[in-house]
Amino acid sequence: MGRERWHSRAAFVLAAIGSAVGLGNIWRFPYMAYNNGGGAFLIPYFFALLIIGIPVMIIEFGLGSKMQAGPSYALEKVKKGTGWIGWGAVIVSYLLVAYYAIIIAWCWVFLFKSITVAWAGHEKVFFFEKILQISKDPASIGGFSVPVLIGSLITWITIYLIIFKGLGPIGKVAKITVILPIILLAIIFIRGITLPGSIKGIIFYLQPNFSKLLNAGVWISAFGQIFFSLSLGMGVMIAYSSFIPRDSDVNNNSFITCFANCGVSFFAGFAVFTLSLIHI
Numbered sequence: 001m002g003r004e005r006w007h008s009r010a011a012f013v014l015a016a017i018g019s020a021v022g023l024g025n026i027w028r029f030p031y032m033a034y035n036n037g038g039g040a041f042l043i044p045y046f047f048a049l050l051i052i053g054i055p056v057m058i059i060e061f062g063l064g065s066k067m068q069a070g071p072s073y074a075l076e077k078v079k080k081g082t083g084w085i086g087w088g089a090v091i092v093s094y095l096l097v098a099y100y101a102i103i104i105a106w107c108w109v110f111l112f113k114s115i116t117v118a119w120a121g122h123e124k125v126f127f128f129e130k131i132l133q134i135s136k137d138p139a140s141i142g143g144f145s146v147p148v149l150i151g152s153l154i155t156w157i158t159i160y161l162i163i164f165k166g167l168g169p170i171g172k173v174a175k176i177t178v179i180l181p182i183i184l185l186a187i188i189f190i191r192g193i194t195l196p197g198s199i200k201g202i203i204f205y206l207q208p209n210f211s212k213l214l215n216a217g218v219w220i221s222a223f224g225q226i227f228f229s230l231s232l233g234m235g236v237m238i239a240y241s242s243f244i245p246r247d248s249d250v251n252n253n254s255f256i257t258c259f260a261n262c263g264v265s266f267f268a269g270f271a272v273f274t275l276s277l278i279h280i
Helices: 009-020 023-035 038-067 071-078 083-113 123-131 146-163 167-193 198-206 210-214 216-230 236-241 250-273
Strands: none
Touching: 009 167, 009 236, 009 250, 023 038, 023 198, 023 216, 023 250, 038 071, 038 198, 038 210, 038 216, 038 236, 038 250, 071 083, 071 236, 083 123, 083 146, 083 236, 146 167, 167 198, 167 250, 198 250, 210 216, 216 250
């Protein structure tokens, strides 16, 4: 029996974009841009994309499609004794999935509580005390939050239902999970631009401080953001591309994935900063 394949090139590309786009794009990128020179941050950011992001993405897509194996076995085929690097990437990816699963559990709780806007006027108390039930210090174990536990169970059951039948359901879900957040960002932006202070927020986001470009830390942040937001070095892209044919156009797929990811980051900045100065 041959290796399973993505049902279409679009399914593969959307899945890759879905893996890349996340909190690193929607929340971390706007923060990094504002904290590192505003619009000037785009210079090292896109420089890092061109000289590191796209080339490494091409390598990972090419490695997976050429070796037709996940990260550990693909690296082992390249050079014996390097498979452990791939396993390290898999472990890191699992930790990230576990981390995001908890965040999604919070989202389930907030979705249910939004029916009555239970946090109205007391956001910090609601989140930290009622939902998370944070203990006084790390040494105090405390109890656990039942709402978050239920949200976690819903999340993991959903993950299982998506992946247990292979690539088919993953490709179908990717069409929703990639496109829907972009639509939601557009709605947030349209709503935000109509609110007082939205233009000031956008100015805060884009106003360049070119003096920041003389700071090596800004360039390091830009390169780190590229690796973080594109999920490079995590083994995910190698695994995904191992299910495409060996003769696939990995170069074009890489360009589409990288530019789509960075485009979402840039647009997310507008959506976030139209709301950022309302209470200032």
